[in-house]
Structures are given as structure tokens and as C-alpha cells.
Amino acid sequence: MLEQAVAYKPQDGYPLWITAKRYWLPAFEANTSDDALTLILLHSTSFHKETWEPTVQRLFQLVTNAADTGGGGLPVKIREAWVIDCPNHGVSAKLNEVALREPEFFDNFTCEKYARAVHHFLSAGPERGARVDFRSRNLFGIGHSLGSVAMTILQHLSPPIKFSAIILVEPMLSPAGPEWLYGLRSRLVKYAYERRDVWASREHALESLKKGKRTEIWHPKVLELFVEFALRSHPGSDHEFTPYNGVTLACTREQEAAMYRDVEGPTKPVTDLNEACTRMPVHIVFGDVNDFLPREVHEAVVDPSSGRRFASITRIPKVGHLVPQQAPEQLAEVIFRCLTTSSMRSKL
DSSP states (O other): OEEEEEEEOSBTTBOSOEEEEEEEOGGGGGOOSTTSEEEEEEOOTTOOGGGGHHHHHHHHHHHHHHHHHOTTSOOOOEEEEEEEOOTTSHHHHHHTTTGGGSTTTTTOOOHHHHHHHHHHHHTSOTTSTTOOOGGGSEEEEEEETHHHHHHHHHTTOSSOOOEEEEEEESOOOOTTOGGGGHHHHHHHHHHHHHSOOEESSHHHHHHHHHTOTTTTTSOHHHHHHHHHHTEEEOGGGGOSSSOOOOEEESSOHHHHHHHHTOSSTTTTTHHHHHHHHHHSOEEEEEESSOSSSOHHHHHHHTOGGGTOOOSEEEEETTOOSOHHHHOHHHHHHHHHHHHHHHHHHHHO
16 A cells, blocks of 8 residues: 655645645556545544554455455445544644644634644645645545544535545534533543653553553554554653653643533534435444443434434444444445445446
């Protein structure tokens, strides 16, 4: 799998760096027709764009295997996949370190601000940023948790960017109201402030996380990518005399807690979801273990009486909220089925 990193500097009144990464296979380079899919993937709070890499890699394998064997159905044509950092996460967090201290963003980064960053990146046009005219592409959106909410909000931002379909993985949405998430919000804020955020080195961090209660169940490659991209050099390393050369979280504990405090994030975008369901296929993927979102919240999202109609609803067994981290290969298989369904529908 090939990759290309892109850093879109602040411009046109937008004050933050936006970092993204493009993934593709050499075999995909011939897929330039209008129906070839460009995937846009958004991550969850406290993670980073590269957390999607194992899922994307397995998805690409499934696509090429289907093409090689005939697949038993219409082939899925993928042009490339783009993963985009939330600006206070991953590589972006270091680039935006100073700007994130400004009142506009400090203790005030929301799901909508992630969506607006993605909108700014996708709107840059063929001469800037990714140097891709995304508006001319057949876009297929995939988001997890925070990324699902941002993907949902993105559908109504102006000027519009058209998606042919979206997949929402464990969306942090509560149609029944914010009170269903009060307990979860409190636990997440507490965890953000109390989680370990300094290690002597990346090697020490990896060994520690392999033994962590929450992290030992992650896919090994996801864990390695977390250590590489969700951690950064400690600010103490900038000192000329007696520097501290450890590592710390790229998304600070304060920034993480701020995102969990986003009051409107889980509720206001439900309106956007309602509208999206009327004009495109919307797929929902849940982990079957309710370790974060209560089952009642899941059920409210897909409640038939709401009027929302989904192209598919999938529950992945023995997996919790962190689906891309715990089961990237299973998730890739679900995504592949969704892409195949959409591809078949577009050919009819």
C-alpha cells in the first residue's frame, strides 16, 4: 500500500494546519472513471488519522481479491482513500500548538470544528492542499465516533460537498437527548484528566500500553501506530539545557476533555442525520459490546419510528466502541460489503 502525507497550511482565513494522508495501490491508478470511489475517513477522539491504516489495508486486500477471483458480484472500484486528522490530534496537534491556545480553540474544540476543518481541506481545490478537486470525485465517507458526528455535520456545510454514501461507526449521537450521555460524559472527562500522558520513550510507551486494561485488546498494528502518531516529543525536549527527551500525548488531556464537553455534539447533528438518510445510503456499524454508549442510545439511532432509514445496520460481535482499534479486519469486511452494495446500486 502506497501513501502520501499532506499538510495544508493556514490560509483563506482558516487559522489551523490540516494534515491528511492518502492511501492507494498501484492497481488503483487506472481507476479514474467517474464511478471510482474516493474514501474519506475520520477518526475518533484521542486518536489520529493513521488509526485507520489497518482497516484500509485489509479493505484494499478484499477489493483486489474480489477483482482477481471474480468476487461473485460487481467489482468495487476504489481510486484512493484519504484520512484526515482532527486539528488538535495527531501530527496536526504539534503544528497547531500555538493556535490551540487561543480562546477560539482552547478548552473549546467541538465536533463541528472537526467537520469544518475537513470541509476546508476538501474545498481547497486542485491547486492547493491535497491538489485534488474533491467536488468532482465520487466521495464515500466513513467516520468513527467523533468522526461519525463530524461526517454527519459535513453533509450540511456550505458550499456543499456531495457524498454518494456514508458509513457511521459507533456514532456518538443521542437522538433521545443529551441526558442519556451524562454518565458517559463524566466518565470520559475523568479518564481524560487521569490518563497517563508521559513516557520516557516511545519504546517505554509501547510496552506500557501493551499491558494497559483498555489498550491491551487493540490490534497490534493499531497500537504501534498510536505510539508513532498519537504521541509527540515532550515540550521539555525544547529546552537547550537539561532537556527532557520523553514523549507525551499529541492530543492533550485538556483538549480531549474539551471535546467530551461538547454539549451539542451528540444531539444537534441528529437533524443532519435525518436529512442525510433521505438522500443517500447511510450505513450504521455498532460494536455489540456496550462498553461506552448505552444500548438504548444505539436503539434510538436506528429506531424505525424515527423515520430514519438505513442502507444497513451491522453489529460486530465481541467488539466494543473502539471498533477500528479492536477489530480493524472485521470492520474492513463490513465496509467492503457496504461498498459492494453501493456499487451494485449505482450500476442499476
